[in-house]
Amino acid sequence: MNSQGLDENPPLFRIRDLTKIYRSGEVEVQALRGVDLELYRGEFIVLLGPSGSGKSTLLNILGGLDMPTSGQVSFRDVDLGELDERGRTLYRRDTIGYVFQSYNLISGLTARENVALATEIVANPLSPETALGLVGLADRMDHFPSQLSGGEQQRVSVARAIAKRPAILLCDEPTGALDSNTGIVVLEVIQDVSRKLDTTTVLITHNVAIADLADRVVSFANGKISEVRNNERKRSARELSW
Amino acid sequence: MNALDRKLLRDLWRLRGQVIAIILVTAAGVAAFIMAMATVDSIEVTRTAYYERYRFAEVFSALRRGPETLVPRIAGIPGVQQVSTGIAHNVILDIEGMEEPVNGLLVSAPEKGPESLNNIHIRSGRLIRPGSSDEVVVSEPFARANQLLPGASLYANLKGQKRKLHVVGVALSPEYIFFAVPGTLSPDDRRFGVMWMDRKALSNAFDLDGAFNNLALTLQPNASESEVIGRLDRMLVDYGGVGAYGRADHISHATLNGEITQLRASIHIAAPVFLGVIAFLLHMLMMRHIETEREHIGILKAFGYGDSQVAWHYAKFVILIVAVGVMIGMGGGVKLGRTVTETYAEHYHFPFLEYGLRSSVFFEAIAAYGMAGLIGAWGSMRRAARLEPAVAMRAPPPPVYRRTWIEGLGIVLLLDQSTRMILRHIIRWPMRSALTIFGIAAAIAILISPFGITGSVDKMIDTHFFQAERQDLTMSFAQERHSSAIYDLVLAPGVLRIEGFRAVLASVGFGGKSRRITVLGRQADGVLTRALDRRQRPIPLPDRGVTLSSSMAQWLGVSAGDYVSLEFLQGRRMSRQVPVTAITDSYIGLSFFTLFMDRGILNALMMEGDVISGVHLKIDPLQQQSLYAKIKEIPSITGVISHGASLATMRRLLQETLKLTFVNGMFAVIIIFGVIYNNARISFTERSNDFATMLLIGYGRRDVYFIVLGELTLLTLAAMPLGCLGGYAFAWMLTEGTANEVFRTPLHIESRAFGIAMLFALLSVLISSITVLMKVNKMDIVEVLKTRE
C-alpha cells in the first residue's frame, strides 16, 4: 500500500494542535508545541529529528503511555485524552506493540517467557514460538536475555511487540544500540512482520538512511513538525547500508 | 504457570538471601507466638481438667477445732454445694541423711467416694490402709527431691512424740500444685512436703477426736462466693476460724494464676514488636525491589497490564514470603510449644497433660502476620501501581547527591573519597537510613530485654535475701509463746542473734475493700529483718501504725497517713483502726499479703501479753549441725526455714527461666541478623553500579569493602544508644506490663546485657559484611554495567 490509495481511508490517528509541557519543579520544558498529523492504516512512518525535539514524547502519547497537555489525539474516533486509566490500559493491551532502544526485556524471564508475558493478556495472539520464529530466533527460545546478543535481544523485543498482532507498532530508535549489520537485520524483521500482519508502524530514528523504508517521513524540530515528505522510492531494509 | 508468576519465582530466588532472612524472622515470630500460646493454653486447659477430675474445692478455711456436728450447719449455708472436712498440721520431719530439719504438712487423706473433695492422684504405691497409724502418702515433688519411694520411712515430731512413718505411696493433688512454706519465695521441694495420713491417726495425735481444723467446700452454680465466705466466717468465729478464702487467695491457685497472667502479658507485649520488625523488613526489601524493577513495571504497563495487576504481582511476592514464614513458624511453634509445655507440666507436677492449643491461635497468627505483610508491602504496591509507564521506561535519574552538612563543617579535607561516598549515601536517603537505624535499634532492644528480666529477678533476690531478710533461719512455733522463750534458744549451740516475731492473721480493710493478710510484728530493736523503701534504704519500724507494701497500698488505694481497719482473725478477734505510717517497696509476691508493725504495738492491739509466734536466727555456720539436731528435738517448733536453702532454690529457678530467655535471645539474634543483613544487601545492590564504575576506573576491591563495611558500621553505631534506650523501655514494659498485685519484679538491667546485645549487633554486621564482600569479590563489572540493577 502506498500514499496514493490513502484518500479513501479515514485516518487511524488524528492529531490536532498537540502540546506537551513537562513541569519538574520550577523548570518547564515544552516538549511539543502544536503538532498536527494524520496517520493512516498500514502506513510505515519514520520520525526524524535532533535529540530533544519531541519524537519520543509524541510516540509515548500515541502509545497511551503519556497524556497530552492540550490538543487532541484520536484513534479511530476515540479521543485518547478522554480515556480513563482502565481505558488506556485496555488500549495499550489490545492495540499497541512497542519496541524500545534499550530492549527492556525482563532479565528473569527467557525469550519465550518474555513474549508470553505480552500474549497472556490478549485475545487471539500469535504463539510465542511463532512470533520468535518470525524474528528468526526459533532456536534461542529458552535463553535468558543475558545469554543473547544486543541484536538478538532486540529481535525478542520485536517478537514480543508483534505477537499480540497489534494494530500499531511503535519503535523508538530500535537500532540505536546496534551496529549496522545487526540493525539491518532488526529492521528487516520489523518491516517484514508489519507487512505480514498489516500493522501501522511508527519508527523513530536518527539515521537518515533508515528513512528510505518509510511511506512518509516526518521531521521534527524544536517540538514541532518541520517537514512531512512522501517517500518516492520506498526501499526494503535489505537494500540499506550505513 | 504464567510468565509473570515465573518471574516472581525467579525474583524470589535471585533475592534469596534477603528472602530467607525475612522468612526466618517471620518464622521466629510466629513460632514464639504459637509456642507461648500453646504453653499458656495447655496449662490452663490442663489445670481446669485437673481441678475438675480431682474435685478441687472453691472455698477454704482453717480453724482451731470444729466439731463434726458443725458440718450439717455449714452445708446449710445457702450456696454451698458440698462440704469436706479434714485435719492439717505442720510438723518438723527428720529424714535420714538430711542434716537440717524438714517442714512437713500432714493432711488427712481424703475419704473415698464421690463425696470427697481435693482428691489425690496416686502416682506409685497405694493409698493408706484405713486405720493404720503410721502410713503416709507423700507428695510427688517432695518424694522426688528426697528419694522417698514407697517402702522408705521418715520421722515426724507429732506433738512432742517422735513417730516413725512409712511411705506407702506417692501422690499429686490439685490443692498443692505449688506449695511454699509461708514466708518463703518459692517452693523448695527438698525442705517442704505435703503428706497424707489416716484421719483417725491424725485426730489422735493432735487431740481432734470427732473434730476437724480444716474445711473445704464447693459452691452451687451462681452462688456468691463472698456471701458464703461471710456467713461461714461468722459461723466459725466460735471455733477459732481464721478467715475463709476463695481460690483467688489460695496460694497454689494464686501462684499458678499469676504465672499464667504473666505469660499472657508477655505475649501481648512481644508479639507487636515482632510484627513491626517484619513489616519494616518487608517494606525495605520491597521498596528497593520496586526501584530496580522500574523498567519492568514500565514494560508491563506499556503492554497493557493494569495498575492493580502490577500491584498484585508485587503483593504476591510478599504473600509468598510471609506464607512460607508463617508455615514454618507454625510447625516450629507447635513443636516448641509441646516441649515447653511439657517442661512446664513437669514443673507444675500435673498428673496428665492436655495439649490445649486452640485452632484460633493459628488464625490469629495468620491474620496478624498477613496484616504485617500488607503494611510492609503497601508502600511498594502503591508505588508500582502509580508509576507512570512513560516515566518508568526512562532510566531513573541519577540520584541527587548533595554535599553533606558534615562536609560543610570544614573537615572535608580530612575525608577521602570513599568516606564521602558513605556519608552522602546515608544522607541522600535520610528516611531509609533512619529506618535502618531504627530497625537495628529495635533488634538490639529486643535482645536486651530478656537479659534485663533475668537481671531484675537477680536484683529481687539480692534485695530480699541480703537487704530485707538477713536471718539464717526462721522458726515458727505451733502456738504463741511468751517472748521469754527466746532465752531457751539463746543457749542453743551456734545462735549468734535471735529476734522474736509475732504473726497474726487478719483482714485489712479500706474504703470497702478488704483482704486476708498476715500482720507481722517485729522486734523493736531488730536488725535481722527490715522493711525497705524505693531506694532500698531500710525504713525504721514505726512506733505506731503499720507499714504495707506498695502493691497492697495500690490495691487498697491507701497512702501514708490513712487509717486502715484491721480485724484480727485470731486471739480475741479485736477490730482496730490503725494509721499507715510508711509504704515499703517490696517486690516479692508473698509480701503483698504481709503488713508490718512493731511487735509490742501488735500485741497491745490484740490485748495480749508479750508473745511471739516464731524467731529469726543468725547462726554460726560451724555449729549448724548441732543446732539442727537440737531443733529436731524441740516439739513446739512446727516450721523451719533456712534462708540459704531458699536462696539456692531461687537461684535454681532462675537457671530454669534462663533457658526460656535463651530461646527468646535466639529469636532476637535472628531479628538483629535479619535487619542488618537486609540493609547490607540492599545497600550493595543499590550501588553495585557505582562500585563497578569504581573498579573500572582503577579502584581496588578493598576500597569497595571499606564503603560497604563503613556504612554498615556507622549505621549500627548510631543505632546502639537508641537500641539501649529502647531495650530499657522494652524491659520496663515487660516488668510493669506483666506485674499484677501479687507478682512484681523490679527493673534492673545489668550493663552486661547492653554489652552482649551490642556484641551481637556487631557480629551480625560482620557476618552480613562477609556475605556482601563475597558478592563484591564475585562482582562481574561487565555484567553489572550491562544489566544495570
Ligand SMILES: Nc1ncnc2c1ncn2[C@@H]1O[C@H](COP(=O)(O)OP(=O)(O)OP(=O)(O)O)[C@@H](O)[C@H]1O
Ligand atoms: N519527564 C520529563 N520531564 C521533563 N522533561 C522531559 C521529560 N520527558 C522529556 N522531557 C523533555 O522534553 C523534550 C523532548 O523529549 P523527547 O524525549 O521527546 O525527545 P526526543 O526527540 O525523543 O530526543 P532523543 O532523540 O534524544 O530521544 C526534551 O527536552 C526532554 O528533556
Ligand SMILES: [Mg+2]
Ligand atoms: Mg527519544
